[in-house]
Amino acid sequence: MGMLWIISNRLPFSVHLQKDTITLKPSVGGLATGLQSVRESQPFQWVGWPGIAREKLSEKEWKTLQEQFHAKDAVPVPLSQEDIDLYYHGYANETLWPLSHYFLEKTKQRPETWDAYKAVNLRFFEVIKHHLQPHDTVWVHDYQLMLLPGLLRDAFPSLKIGYFHHIPFPSFELFRLLVQQKALLNGLLGADLIGFHTYDYVRHFMSCVTRILQLDRQLFTLPYQQRRITVDAFPMGIDVSNFQVGQNQIKKSSYKIILSIDRLDYSKGIPERLLGYESFLANHPEFHGKVNLKLIVAPSREHMDSYDQLKVLIEQKVAEINGKYGSQSWMPIWYLYQSFPQDDLMPLYQSADVMLVTPLRDGMNLVAKEYIAARQDGKGVLILSQTAGASQELSEALLVNPKDTTAIGQAIFDALTLPEVERKRRHQAMMKRITRANVHYWTTSFLHRLQQHTHDHDPFSNTTFASPDTMIAAWNKSKKPLFIFDYDGTLHPLQPRPDDAIPTPKLYQMLDILLRRYQASIAIVSGRDGKQLKSWFGHLPLYLAGNHGRTLRFPDGHEEKMGSSLPWKKDVLRILQQYMDQMPGSLIEEKAGGIAFHYRQCEPDMVAIRKGDILHTLETLKSRTPMQIMLGHKVIEVKDPTIHKGIAVEKITAHSLPDFTLVAGDDQTDEAMFSTLVDAHSIHVGSGKSYAKYHVDNVEAFFTLLNVLFQKESANH
Numbered sequence: 001m002g003m004l005w006i007i008s009n010r011l012p013f014s015v016h017l018q019k020d021t022i023t024l025k026p027s028v029g030g031l032a033t034g035l036q037s038v039r040e041s042q043p044f045q046w047v048g049w050p051g052i053a054r055e056k057l058s059e060k061e062w063k064t065l066q067e068q069f070h071a072k073d074a075v076p077v078p079l080s081q082e083d084i085d086l087y088y089h090g091y092a093n094e095t096l097w098p099l100s101h102y103f104l105e106k107t108k109q110r111p112e113t114w115d116a117y118k119a120v121n122l123r124f125f126e127v128i129k130h131h132l133q134p135h136d137t138v139w140v141h142d143y144q145l146m147l148l149p150g151l152l153r154d155a156f157p158s159l160k161i162g163y164f165h166h167i168p169f170p171s172f173e174l175f176r177l178l179v180q181q182k183a184l185l186n187g188l189l190g191a192d193l194i195g196f197h198t199y200d201y202v203r204h205f206m207s208c209v210t211r212i213l214q215l216d217r218q219l220f221t222l223p224y225q226q227r228r229i230t231v232d233a234f235p236m237g238i239d240v241s242n243f244q245v246g247q248n249q250i251k252k253s254s255y256k257i258i259l260s261i262d263r264l265d266y267s268k269g270i271p272e273r274l275l276g277y278e279s280f281l282a283n284h285p286e287f288h289g290k291v292n293l294k295l296i297v298a299p300s301r302e303h304m305d306s307y308d309q310l311k312v313l314i315e316q317k318v319a320e321i322n323g324k325y326g327s328q329s330w331m332p333i334w335y336l337y338q339s340f341p342q343d344d345l346m347p348l349y350q351s352a353d354v355m356l357v358t359p360l361r362d363g364m365n366l367v368a369k370e371y372i373a374a375r376q377d378g379k380g381v382l383i384l385s386q387t388a389g390a391s392q393e394l395s396e397a398l399l400v401n402p403k404d405t406t407a408i409g410q411a412i413f414d415a416l417t418l419p420e421v422e423r424k425r426r427h428q429a430m431m432k433r434i435t436r437a438n439v440h441y442w443t444t445s446f447l448h449r450l451q452q453h454t455h456d457h458d459p460f461s462n463t464t465f466a467s468p469d470t471m472i473a474a475w476n477k478s479k480k481p482l483f484i485f486d487y488d489g490t491l492h493p494l495q496p497r498p499d500d501a502i503p504t505p506k507l508y509q510m511l512d513i514l515l516r517r518y519q520a521s522i523a524i525v526s527g528r529d530g531k532q533l534k535s536w537f538g539h540l541p542l543y544l545a546g547n548h549g550r551t552l553r554f555p556d557g558h559e560e561k562m563g564s565s566l567p568w569k570k571d572v573l574r575i576l577q578q579y580m581d582q583m584p585g586s587l588i589e590e591k592a593g594g595i596a597f598h599y600r601q602c603e604p605d606m607v608a609i610r611k612g613d614i615l616h617t618l619e620t621l622k623s624r625t626p627m628q629i630m631l632g633h634k635v636i637e638v639k640d641p642t643i644h645k646g647i648a649v650e651k652i653t654a655h656s657l658p659d660f661t662l663v664a665g666d667d668q669t670d671e672a673m674f675s676t677l678v679d680a681h682s683i684h685v686g687s688g689k690s691y692a693k694y695h696v697d698n699v700e701a702f703f704t705l706l707n708v709l710f711q712k713e714s715a716n717h
């Protein structure tokens, strides 16, 4: 394996500029700690912004900085103050951050910040591309760089790309409000492996790609542009051993300590937490003079309006509570607006009887896990918000709705009065979990999954990847080739409405090459109506099998009809009509040989519920009258059971007597062709199990394959 590249908005170092000297100090973060455990087996380089605006450094200083970073296996990305203002404070923190934390009213969508976001993602790409080798591995981090996987994929098809999203992925209802929803999703889909903290975020992401990009998911896999992308939950852990030092130095306090530590952020629910504490004080005067809330707020994103306003609000509320409940000898809240190095958090964690972590939304929240690790005696109690990702692993905490201030007050009381045995029982269970799922486990399991990823393997397919090599010898020898194509999903990408799938100039050109250059016979065998096929291809000497072979037009123009009358048609139509009324987005296509019920445009969860019901109703009818029910791509077809594509291709091959047959299709209905033409070069377009021998991923890939065959000299030579 080649080099591993970690790419994040910030490099894990702070730059100190004093007169002529530049010094770099490592800043400890979860990711940097986790990576220590892989460094020996896997060398890596880190790419990111060094934390200082480019214009603050002369050309010479920038060069020195680059060299110093180079010595630490890091590559700095130059960003100007304007880049930072528009990309970081702008699109990342004024659009993506509030939306992802469900603060719609704070979400701004400004074209200039989006332009900067695109430009900076491109800048990261430009910096890294000079260092990359095709078989390297790249791990991109977080919402500031959602476009980067796509940029990397376009330039380096064989690169292994992982992406981890550290914040919540919002539900479809919110994500769909982003003007750039498609670009962001397509950007992420450049990755091979996309990780989130929880299954809820995986579910939200999957629901966005299935609805917005109309991709078909298979469990945790997405087939996309000839690749398969894995999406899964990797809950981030901490380095537990880092938090288990200095236990003996805890100063005993005469108060019961309630601790709260956050970055200044509206997502952290600090005002609500203060109201919760106030509710506790109001309801429990017996605790006055006996408790103390240590409220530590680390400065963050200063000079952004909403953050400045929040700071004022917190200060007012702290003053109000201290003024109302405090006395000359007791202050209910100690408030500190400053950040501490992580080592200094330790004694705070260790002396806290209650840890109050009540964010309104939080991707994970490592502070909650750090408290559990630090409070080794098991006597502390964690109060944790249900809407923090960490709550899914730390279910023994006292879980609260962070908006319910009365419940927060009650939980504080419960925590302070919880018997020691119960505190220890809960602590032990959580400790066990965070020790096992620590940050080293997180890093290695993500990287291991990424390394396992291969670019040409479809875990759901029993077919092999169709390469021209598999058929080139037979094709080169052939004098009478026959090409049999399904239409929708094979010669034309599937469209939301069947009427929109009009043949492209590229398709006509391909047919022309086959007919003229190679004098090939061509058959289009489709579920579409024969009339429709004739309107598109009637001017060409092709076999046109409509309605799965109910009608067959030969190249010389003569036609044959097969099949019987459809006694069930009226009943099926009536049933499907009822479902159509209940399923917005569905439509019924009436054909000579049957009825198709399309649901491509329907809400996927609704389809999951209704589909079984529709099939059951149709099956009941089928027990009384001969009909065939087939499942296609987002379509249920009811048709004459005596007609299928297998019969059509038998007729066609018997008529054209080919010495080389290539047959391609994407749908369930095409399986009859594959199983009938056992000696043909059969190609399944798409993913999943098939009777075909080979597969390609999509229509584009199928055309690429045909183009390689077209390198053969013309049949006239």
Ligand code: GDG
Residues within 6 Å of the ligand: 030, 166, 167, 236, 261, 262, 263, 297, 298, 338, 339, 340, 341, 342, 345, 362, 363, 364, 365, 366, 367, 370
């Ligand atoms: C994101 C997501 C997700 C050090 N000094 C202070 C302080 N630290 C350390 C803590 C902890 C870390 O910073 C804060 O971790 P969080 O998990 O709370 O969140 P963020 O860094 O804001 O950001 C979050 C995380 O990524 C990891 O994926 O869990 O949901 O938003 O290690 O020891 N923290 C605070 N004040 C200090 O003075 N608050």
